[in-house]
Amino acid sequence: MEARPQYVGVDLHRRRSVIVRKNHAGELLETVQIDNDPLSLAGVLAAAGEHPEVVLEATYGWYWAADVLAGAGGSVHLAHPLGNNWGNRRVKNDERDATDLVDLLRLGRLAEAYIAPPALRELRELVRHRAKLVALRSGLKAQVHAVLAKEGVAVAVKDLFGVAGRVLIAEADLAPAYKDRICSLLGLIDHFDAEIDCFAEQVEVALADDAGYRAIQQIPGVGPVLAAVFVAEIGDVSRFGGPAQLASWAGLTPRHRESDTHVSRGHITKQGSRLVRWAAVEAVGRQRGATPVATLSHRVADRRGRPIGRVAGARKLLTLVYYGLRDGEIRCLAKTG
Numbered sequence: 001m002e003a004r005p006q007y008v009g010v011d012l013h014r015r016r017s018v019i020v021r022k023n024h025a026g027e028l029l030e031t032v033q034i035d036n037d038p039l040s041l042a043g044v045l046a047a048a049g050e051h052p053e054v055v056l057e058a059t060y061g062w063y064w065a066a067d068v069l070a071g072a073g074g075s076v077h078l079a080h081p082l083g084n085n086w087g088n089r090r091v092k093n094d095e096r097d098a099t100d101l102v103d104l105l106r107l108g109r110l111a112e113a114y115i116a117p118p119a120l121r122e123l124r125e126l127v128r129h130r131a132k133l134v135a136l137r138s139g140l141k142a143q144v145h146a147v148l149a150k151e152g153v154a155v156a157v158k159d160l161f162g163v164a165g166r167v168l169i170a171e172a173d174l175a176p177a178y179k180d181r182i183c184s185l186l187g188l189i190d191h192f193d194a195e196i197d198c199f200a201e202q203v204e205v206a207l208a209d210d211a212g213y214r215a216i217q218q219i220p221g222v223g224p225v226l227a228a229v230f231v232a233e234i235g236d237v238s239r240f241g242g243p244a245q246l247a248s249w250a251g252l253t254p255r256h257r258e259s260d261t262h263v264s265r266g267h268i269t270k271q272g273s274r275l276v277r278w279a280a281v282e283a284v285g286r287q288r289g290a291t292p293v294a295t296l297s298h299r300v301a302d303r304r305g306r307p308i309g310r311v312a313g314a315r316k317l318l319t320l321v322y323y324g325l326r327d328g329e330i331r332c333l334a335k336t337g
Helices: 038-046 063-071 094-106 116-148 163-171 176-206 211-216 224-234 243-249 274-285 292-304 306-327 332-336
Strands: 007-010 014-021 026-037 053-057 075-079 256-259 261-269
Touching: 007 038, 007 063, 007 094, 007 306, 014 038, 026 094, 038 063, 053 063, 053 094, 063 075, 075 094, 116 176, 116 224, 116 274, 163 176, 163 274, 176 224, 211 224, 211 292, 211 306, 224 274, 224 306, 243 306, 274 292, 274 306, 306 332
Parallel strands: 007 053, 053 075
Antiparallel strands: 007 014, 014 026, 256 261
């Protein structure tokens, strides 16, 4: 008779981790605490035999642990922190957390998160870092506007950081402290521009041969930057049953609560990839002309308001993204193009 695999739960922290090991019947075999390093983690897993079922939570810095566990022969499962809520217990400690994880996995009740392969995680790192740089640069630009406002300088140009805007700043009559701050901020903005361009080029190279990346850029409003966000954050689109599941994962579907005859529906959940949700709504705002996405967005906006119209358009756009990533083409756009 073939031996059944053992189950291992890992409560991962920055410096130390608690590991609980059980057999298929739920009998406790071992509880151990280790200092975090690959050799110690692999050594504990070796005691679980061949191909154990291993679970850890999607917590701070889980990448290395998942790779070590998979490399040591474990079948790794990533627990979704929002889907496995045990925060209302009277006693909560690391050993009980690890025990709960292993029991949820053993009983088939574990809410799992997607474990992106290493190559996709590297692409995500590039895309997310570029997005973070853009956000930081936006903060610097806001500071420039604030300093000029303090000195009563009217900004009569569309782009303060273009050629005409730089001339306006250079000719502005500012007190020395304000001028020095402006010069410092402009230098930082120029540095951020260079870094953003550098990471954009790396992303472009990484996705040069990706058919889905090229296909979704056919969608009006989706350029290289937003397309890279969709590819990196969504990953393997076949893990979703259809466009509706993708929209739900992105947090663009309404909250639904139902008990007996009482049904309550609310605002969108916003539980999902914040970058994908932003990219979808941003692409709706970039629509020009009577595109299918814009038409739907405007029709819903006329009845229920602009924000809800934008969300409806974002769900429609994610439908096109789903088929573009799945098939490497968007046939409905090809027919009308």
